[in-house]
Amino acid sequence: MKARSSKANQPTPGATPSDNALPVVGIGASAGGLEALQALFSNLPPDSGFAFIVVTHQLPDHASLLPELLHHYTTMPVMSAEDGMALKANHVFVCPPGRNLALLNQRLRLIEPGQYNSANLPIDYFLRSLAECVQEMSVGIILSGTGTDGTQGLKAIKGVSGMTMVQDPASAKFDGMPQSAILMGDVDFVLPAEKMGQQLVEYSKGPYFKSEYTVDPESLVAPEAVQKIFIVLRNRTGNDFSAYKPTTIKRRIARRMNIHQIKNPDRYVHFLQENPVEIDKLSKELLINVTSFFRDTEAFSSLSEHALPKLFADKPDNYEFRVWVTGCSSGEEPYSIAILFREAIEKSGKPFSFQIFATDLDESSINRARDGVYPAGINADVTPLRLERFFKPDNNQYRINKEIRERVIFATQNLIQDPPFTHIDLICCRNLLIYLNGELQKEIFPQFHYALNADGLLFLGSSESIGSFDDLFAVIDKKWKIYQRKNIRLSFPVSRLNYLPPRSKEVSAVTLNSLSSEFQTGNIARQIERLLLERFAPASVVINEHGKIVYIHGRTGKYLEPAAGQPSWNIVEMAREGLRMPLMTALSKVTKTSETEIIHNGLRVKTNGDYENIDMTLTKITEPEALRDLFLVAFQPQPSKITSPAPTRPDGDLSGDDKSSEDKSQENEQLEQELFFTRESLRASIEELQTSNEEIKSANEELQSTNEELQSSNEELETSKEEMQSLNEELNTVNSELQNKVETLSEVNDDMQNLMNSTDIATIFLDTQLKIKRFTRQAKNIFKLIDSDIGRPLADLVSNLRYRHLIADAEAVLQTLVFKDMEVQSHDDDWYLLRILPYRTAENMIDGLVITLVNITRIKKAEQTAHAAEITTAIVNTINQPLLVLDEHLQIITSNPAYQQLFNSQHETLSGQSLFAIHAEAWNIAELREHLTQTLRLNTAFDGLACTAQFPGIGKKQLVINGRILNQLPGCPILILLALTESL
Numbered sequence: 010m011k012a013r014s015s016k017a018n019q020p021t022p023g024a025t026p027s028d029n030a031l032p033v034v035g036i037g038a039s040a041g042g043l044e045a046l047q048a049l050f051s052n053l054p055p056d057s058g059f060a061f062i063v064v065t066h067q068l069p070d071h072a073s074l075l076p077e078l079l080h081h082y083t084t085m086p087v088m089s090a091e092d093g094m095a096l097k098a099n100h101v102f103v104c105p106p107g108r109n110l111a112l113l114n115q116r117l118r119l120i121e122p123g124q125y126n127s128a129n130l131p132i133d134y135f136l137r138s139l140a141e142c143v144q145e146m147s148v149g150i151i152l153s154g155t156g157t158d159g160t161q162g163l164k165a166i167k168g169v170s171g172m173t174m175v176q177d178p179a180s181a182k183f184d185g186m187p188q189s190a191i192l193m194g195d196v197d198f199v200l201p202a203e204k205m206g207q208q209l210v211e212y213s214k215g216p217y218f219k220s221e222y223t224v225d226p227e228s229l230v231a232p233e234a235v236q237k238i239f240i241v242l243r244n245r246t247g248n249d250f251s252a253y254k255p256t257t258i259k260r261r262i263a264r265r266m267n268i269h270q271i272k273n274p275d276r277y278v279h280f281l282q283e284n285p286v287e288i289d290k291l292s293k294e295l296l297i298n299v300t301s302f303f304r305d306t307e308a309f310s311s312l313s314e315h316a317l318p319k320l321f322a323d324k325p326d327n328y329e330f331r332v333w334v335t336g337c338s339s340g341e342e343p344y345s346i347a348i349l350f351r352e353a354i355e356k357s358g359k360p361f362s363f364q365i366f367a368t369d370l371d372e373s374s375i376n377r378a379r380d381g382v383y384p385a386g387i388n389a390d391v392t393p394l395r396l397e398r399f400f401k402p403d404n405n406q407y408r409i410n411k412e413i414r415e416r417v418i419f420a421t422q423n424l425i426q427d428p429p430f431t432h433i434d435l436i437c438c439r440n441l442l443i444y445l446n447g448e449l450q451k452e453i454f455p456q457f458h459y460a461l462n463a464d465g466l467l468f469l470g471s472s473e474s475i476g477s478f479d480d481l482f483a484v485i486d487k488k489w490k491i492y493q494r495k496n497i498r499l500s501f502p503v504s505r506l507n508y509l510p511p512r513s514k515e516v517s518a519v520t521l522n523s524l525s526s527e528f529q530t531g532n533i534a535r536q537i538e539r540l541l542l543e544r545f546a547p548a549s550v551v552i553n554e555h556g557k558i559v560y561i562h563g564r565t566g567k568y569l570e571p572a573a574g575q576p577s578w579n580i581v582e583m584a585r586e587g588l589r590m591p592l593m594t595a596l597s598k599v600t601k602t603s604e605t606e607i608i609h610n611g612l613r614v615k616t617n618g619d620y621e622n623i624d625m626t627l628t629k630i631t632e633p634e635a636l637r638d639l640f641l642v643a644f645q646p647q648p649s650k651i652t653s654p655a656p657t658r659p660d661g662d663l664s665g666d667d668k669s670s671e672d673k674s675q676e677n678e679q680l681e682q683e684l685f686f687t688r689e690s691l692r693a694s695i696e697e698l699q700t701s702n703e704e705i706k707s708a709n710e711e712l713q714s715t716n717e718e719l720q721s722s723n724e725e726l727e728t729s730k731e732e733m734q735s736l737n738e739e740l741n742t743v744n745s746e747l748q749n750k751v752e753t754l755s756e757v758n759d760d761m762q763n764l765m766n767s768t769d770i771a772t773i774f775l776d777t778q779l780k781i782k783r784f785t786r787q788a789k790n791i792f793k794l795i796d797s798d799i800g801r802p803l804a805d806l807v808s809n810l811r812y813r814h815l816i817a818d819a820e821a822v823l824q825t826l827v828f829k830d831m832e833v834q835s836h837d838d839d840w841y842l843l844r845i846l847p848y849r850t851a852e853n854m855i856d857g858l859v860i861t862l863v864n865i866t867r868i869k870k871a872e873q874t875a876h877a878a879e880i881t882t883a884i885v886n887t888i889n890q891p892l893l894v895l896d897e898h899l900q901i902i903t904s905n906p907a908y909q910q911l912f913n914s915q916h917e918t919l920s921g922q923s924l925f926a927i928h929a930e931a932w933n934i935a936e937l938r939e940h941l942t943q944t945l946r947l948n949t950a951f952d953g954l955a956c957t958a959q960f961p962g963i964g965k966k967q968l969v970i971n972g973r974i975l976n977q978l979p980g981c982p983i984l985i986l987l988a989l990t991e992s993l
Contacts, residue, residue, distance in 0.1 A: 031096055031115065032146045034059045034209065035139045037132030037162070039066040039154025041182025043078065045202040046152065050083040050101070053206030058213055059148070061101040062090070062110065062117075064135045066154065069107025076103045092119040110135045112142035129158075132186075133386035136162020140169045145264070147171035148209070152202060154186035156405045161301075161386030163190050167197075168299030170264050172212060174198045174205055185405065189384055193339075194293070194373060197268055211270055230259045230266075234274030238262060238291075241281050245288040248370060250295055252425060252449040261294050286634055296371045297444060298338040302383075302390040303345045304439070305471055308489035316466050316491045317353045320434060321361070323464075330363040330434045333460065335424050336370075336441035340378025340409075340417070341387075343367035346437055347413045348399050366430055368422035375419050381409035425449065429460040436461060440470035447476075454478045461494040463805055468492075498793070498807060549643045551630075554600050556580045556592075559639060567616040568623070568644045580642065586615040588625070590687065592642070595627040599640065605629040611647065622647040771841075771862040774848060779803050779819055782857065791835065791862060809835045812843070819845055819858055826855065832865065840869040874982065878902070881975065881984065891989040894975070896982060899924050899941055908989065915962055931958045940972065944985060948974055955992065967992040 038046055042065055067073055073089070079101060080087045087101040090110055094102070094117045102117060104110040109120040109131050122131070132151075136159060139147045149166040151159040153176060163173045173196050178184035180201040190196055198208055235258060239251050250258060262277070265287070271277045281288050303309045320330070330350065334343040343365050350363045369375050384406055388396060400407040424441070436457050442450055457467055458481045467482055469475070469490035475482050482492035548563035558578045569583040577583065581593050595607040606628045613620050624645040630636045765772055771787040780802050784794055792808045804816050812833040822829055822845045830844040841862040848857040882903050885892045891908035895901060901919045913919065917927055924941075925933040940951045950973035959965050969992050975984040 030146060031098055031143070032059050032148065032213065033096060033112070033139060033143050034061045034148040034150060035136050035162070035166075036061060036063045036150045036152065037065070037136065037154070037159040037186070038063070038152035039132075039156065039158065039183070039186060041153035043075075044153070044182060045176055046075075046079060047082045048202035049150075049152070049205050050079055050085075052203045053083065054210060055084045056099055057206075057210055058098050059209065060096045060098055061085070062104070062135070062139075063101065064104040064110055064132050066131070066158070067106035071106045073103070073106050076101075079103070090117045090119065092117065104131065104135065111138040113138075115142070130161075130386050130389070132159040133162040133384075133389065137165045137389070140165040140171060143171075145170040145260075148174070148212075150174045150176075150205060151186050151190045152176045153181035153183050155183045156185050157189040157384035157386065159186055159386075160189045160193050160384040161389070163196065164193055164299070167294075168297065170260060172197050172264075172268065174200060174208065176205075177201050189406075193384075194377075212267065214270070230262050230274045234278055235259065235262065237275075237278045238281065241278065241288060242292055242295075245285060246292045248292065248423065249425065250292075252446055253295065253444055254446055257297075257444050258295065261297075262291070265291050265294065284635060293371060293373070296369075296374075298369075298371060298374050299440075300338040300341045302341045302387055304342065304390070305489070308439075308468075308471060308491075309345060309349060311486045311489045312466075312468060312491060313349050313353055316468070316485050316493075317349070318357075319485070319493070320464070320466055321353065321357050321359070324359075324361065326360050328361055330361065331430070331432055331462075332363060332365040332435045332437065333430045333433045334365060334367045334437040335422075336438065337367035337374075337378060337419070338369055338371070339374050339383075340367065340381065340419065341383070341390075342437065342439065343378070343417050343419075344381070344399075344409055344413055346435070347416050348395060350416075351399075351413065363416060365417045367417055367419050368424070369419075370421065370423055372421050375421050379419050381414050383407050383409075424453065429456045431460050432462055433460045433465060434462055435466045435468065437468045438470075438473075439468065440472070442473045443470065450476065454481060458482070458494060458497075463494065463496050465494045466491065467494065496805070547643060547645055549641060550580060551636075552580050552596075552640050552642060554596075554638065554640070556596055558583075565644065567621065567646075568614060587612060587620075588614045588623075591625060592627075595625070596640070599627055599629055605631070769864070771864075773803070773860045774857060775803060775819065775860065776857040777823065777855075779816065779823075779858070781806075788862070791841075809837065810841070810843075811836060815843075815860075819860070822847060823855070823858060832869075833862075839864060839866045841865065885986075893924070893987040893989070895924060895941070895985040895987065897945060897984075899985075901927070902984060911991075912960055912963065912989075928958075929961050931960050934958065937970065940970075941985065944972055944974060945983065950974070 036046070036049070046063065063075070063079070065075065067075075076087045076089050083101065085099050085101050087103065090102045090104050096102070096112075096115050096117070105119070107122065109122045111118045111120055111134070120134075122129075136149050139149070140162070147166050147169065148171060149159075149163045151163060151174075163175075167173055173190075175187045175190045175196045175198070177199050178187045178191070181187050187199075191199060198205075200208060232255075235255070236251075239249070243249055262274075266272070266274070266277050269277070269280065269287075271280060281291065324330075332343075332346055332350070334346060337343045347363070347365055350365075354361045354363070367378065369378075382403065387400075387407055391400070396407065399410050399413050401410055402408075425445075438453075438457070442453065445453070454475060455478075458478075461467065466485070467475070469492070471488075471490060473490055475492055481495055481497060483495055485491040485493050548565045548568065550558055550562070550565060550569070551560040552558055556579045558580055568585055568588055569580065570585055571577075572582040581589055581596070584592050591609045591612055595609065598604060599607055606626065608627075609625045612623050612625055614623055624647065626641075626643045626645070628641045628643070630639045630641055765785045766787075769787060771785060771791050773784045773788050773792070774782040776782050781794075781799050783799070784792075788794055791810065792803075792806050794806065798806065803819070808815065810833050818829050826847050828844065828846040830842060833841050833843045835841065842865050844859075844861045844863075846859045846861075847855050848859050850856050881894060885894060885903060885905040888905060889907050891911050892905045893901060893908060894903045900921060900923050904913070904919050909916075912928065915928075919927055925938065934956050937954065937956055940954055943949065944951060950971075952971045954970040954972070955967070956970065957965060957967055969990045971988040971990075973986055975986050
């Protein structure tokens with residue numbers, strides 16, 4: 010439904026809709042359809058505002074008289090459709106024999122059937138065209154006929170939010186087409202043909218229908234009402250629709266309101282709570298189960314020709330592909346994918362296999378998908394070659410072949426709440442994301458990335474895209490939305506578990522409480538009262554098949570009373586004397602037979618000491634739908650009433666032993682009634698017993714035959730038993746030996762594992778295909794390994810090493826059997842000694858590789874430090890100016906010969922001593938200490954520091970000191986160089 014915002018596009022109230030908004034009714038009929046068409050048009054007003062198009066099954070060379078025949082049953086103009094004819098409101102157009110009819114830009118187009126696959130299904134062909142052309146303004150009607158033509162067309166109309174109607178099979182002369190449409194579950198109304206016209210008129214008066222011309226459709230349902238509907242849906246189905254796009258939700262809700270002629274959204278909320286069946290229908294409509302085989306043929310061709318070859322390229326023989334199809338609806342899409350895989354595998358010539366997991370939120374759709382039975386209209390989507398190979402004709406329908414059916418597993422799953430499948434090679438999620446809001450899509454794509462294997466494929470609908478997730482997926486086909494997973498490692502995304510709609514001002518606690526209480530009582534109470542009023546029922550009770558009372562109408566105390574002991578609502582236990590046996594017999598009979606009503610007249614019931622004659626009627630309720638399988642028990646008192654069997658004498662005394670003949674007659678009648686019902690109950694029990702005896706007799710004969718076979722088998726087993734005992738002794742001996750070996754191997758394995766962990770050496774064991782067999786815990790810090798990576802190729806893992814030739818070197822060692830070792834550096838600037846050696850078994854067979862990495866960072870840094878020190882010493886020793894090298898603790902590292910000659914006359918050992926402690930603390934000068942501290946803290950140099958120092962054996966000297974930090978390699982200690990100059 011497209012909302013109009015321009016006032017220029019809105020006609021005045023009461024005006025006839027413009028051609029662009031003309032509602033169109035497509036009517037399909039076949040055998041027996043003429044009578045149904047006559048009944049439909051006879052009860053249809055001439056000014057409904059619809060354009061009517063009738064498509065029937067007729068022989069190509071037949072001269073049709075249908076327009077002339079229908080002209081007698083309606084005052085609307087009836088004409089045979091011609092190519093290019095424009096549609097008009099309140100006109101009837103009849104498709105000519107032997108032609109297919111289509112709609113394009115509000116004009117009729119006649120198509121030669123020989124050019125299309127759907128030549129023998131003209132109703133499906135037209136209804137699909139109708140749905141595409143007028144969208145939600147379309148109405149599809151299926152009348153009497155044989156076969157399944159029209160079923161797929163109604164499904165297409167329902168998919169664009171149109172309205173669908175089907176003739177009640179009970180009133181149809183031939184019920185094949187109506188039954189097929191009803192079984193697909195996409196029908197809004199099932200009515201006799203004569204009642205369809207009135208329903209169309211009421212539908213056209215609804216707010217949703219009028220909103221096409223005058224109102225923004227989204228304004229019909231306020232956000233507060235939508236939130237309430239979400240809660241009602243969740244309470245009934247457990248599904249949360251709050252993450253669906255609000256426009257889609259509001260349109261579907263408005264359509265359901267229009268069907269029931271409800272204008273107020275709050276009234277529709279109450280209607281939902283009073284009618285659980287409507288909740289189910291709304292939930293099903295919100296799920297939008299629209300699909301077909303090979304929907305978007307070019308997209309499936311691209312998948313087959315470009316994407317699947319990439320997927321097959323690097324897979325080993327006997328590989329099993331795992332495919333996940335989300336939102337599978339009634340199964341057309343997963344079966345289409347299965348057919349593509351079967352064809353692609355045969356084309357590749359490799360022994361591959363595949364398994365498809367198809368999921369959907371709608372359990373009824375899943376059940377239909379499991380059946381794998383589809384109407385004949387699928388021949389418009391499936392090529393004749395595929396139909397012949399992968400389908401089997403079955404009573405005017407097609408059943409998917411066992412070859413394909415066995416490869417697909419169907420399951421109910423909530424994509425939003427339930428965890429995804431894993432290790433998937435292809436995810437097919439087409440035309441589902443368009444109904445979800447952006448926030449939810451941002452959660453789903455990381456889940457898809459997590460579920461896919463490396464280089465796995467993602468197949469979306471033509472109107473969908475990955476959005477901003479191009480860092481997770483690469484494009485294979487931009488037009489048909491086929492993507493390939495990028496090998497970026499992500500943590501498992503947390504899904505929206507049990508997300509609730511916001512409990513804000515929009516949904517108050519008072520409102521919810523009132524809705525909850527009405528839901529419990531409103532539906533059953535109101536519909537039962539309506540039923541009772543229609544039948545002018547007196548005191549009545551509604552019960553279920555077990556006799557439990559559901560509802561009580563009127564005063565029933567004369568017929569029912571609480572039984573002694575534990576309280577019970579069972580009507581048989583509560584029945585008064587004289588009523589229990591008839592009730593029990595009638596309830597048993599109506600539940601076990603096809604009878605719908607049982608009447609017992611003249612029952613004598615004891616009521617508070619008196620006896621009363623009543624008529625009891627037990628009726629099985631068939632309508633309305635919410636009350637089906639319940640039973641109505643009505644008690645009708647007879648005019649005459651018999652007093653107590655203890656009459657009163659004139660003087661007021663009771664006579665305890667004298668009874669009138671009338672009392673005795675009543676007692677006899679009561680006994681006869683009880684005897685009659687006892688006989689009836691006994692007769693029913695005898696019939697059941699006889700049936701049971703026959704079944705037992707038949708079962709006994711089968712058991713006797715089975716017993717003879719078992720005796721023969723027993724003799725064979727006795728012989729086998731002796732052989733098994735001998736074999737068992739041998740196995741016990743072998744088992745003991747194996748158990749000892751297992752214990753030994755377990756101990757050795759524990760020792761080896763502890764040894765490997767204690768060495769602090771990262772070790773990885775690979776098989777001949779460079780797949781991981783085992784690894785130590787130290788290896789996890791280098792290769793980002795987890796326990797589930799065992800069996801994965803080493804090439805699939807990301808390492809922390811600055812070394813790109815690991816796989817190539819491993820393959821070289823495997824080929825040449827010559828080990829390799831080298832020093833490699835990690836991105837964390839750690840150094841490792843890498844060794845790659847062949848893995849030799851006890852039989853001296855090469856069974857893979859062993860890769861070890863020893864952390865040599867400390868050794869490497871020590872080497873670098875020693876090398877730097879050697880260079881520094883050599884430089885210092887070659888300079889004639891006195892120099893000192895200090896560490897970060899201001900301890901002397903070295904001094905050059907010039908310093909020793911000028912200041913160290915006493916030949917002190919200077920290395921390792923504090924600068925301020927040598928030469929009798931001659932350098933313990935506060936200003937010098939402050940400059941050195943600042944140099945270490947700020948990494949700055951100082952020049953021209955003048956100071957005076959007193960040296961033992963030398964005397965006082967005036968000095969100028971320059972100091973700076975020596976630049977070292979990363980990780981090396983800080984050094985300070987002091988240059989000393991004697992001032993003149």
